[in-house]
Amino acid sequence: MADATSGVTADLLKSKLFDQLQAQHVEIEDLSGGCGQAFQAVIVSPQFDKKTMLARHRLVNSVLKAEIAAIHAWTPKCYTPEQWQALHQG
Numbered sequence: 001m002a003d004a005t006s007g008v009t010a011d012l013l014k015s016k017l018f019d020q021l022q023a024q025h026v027e028i029e030d031l032s033g034g035c036g037q038a039f040q041a042v043i044v045s046p047q048f049d050k051k052t053m054l055a056r057h058r059l060v061n062s063v064l065k066a067e068i069a070a071i072h073a074w075t076p077k078c079y080t081p082e083q084w085q086a087l088h089q090g
Helices: 010-021 053-063 065-070 081-087
Strands: 025-030 038-044 073-079
Touching (some): 010 025, 010 053, 053 073, 073 081
Antiparallel strands (some): 025 038
C-alpha cells in the first residue's frame, strides 16, 4: 500500500462503538485532515455507568484495539447518558 492513510475511518470507528458498546451517541472528529491518523471522539454509552474514566477508556480501547494501533492519536471523551444529558441542559 503506497498511500499514507491508516485505513481507519470515522464511520468504521462509529459503527464498532455503536455495535459493541450499545452507544447512544457517537461523534468522531478526524483531526488529521482526512488521512485517518488522528481522531477525537465523544461516546455516550450506558456501559460507562459506575466506571472510572480510566475504565471507560480501557473499554473503548479494547473495542478499537486494531484501529487504535493503526493511528497516531486517539482522544475519547466518554459519558454516561445521564452525564451527557446534564451537559446539554442549560
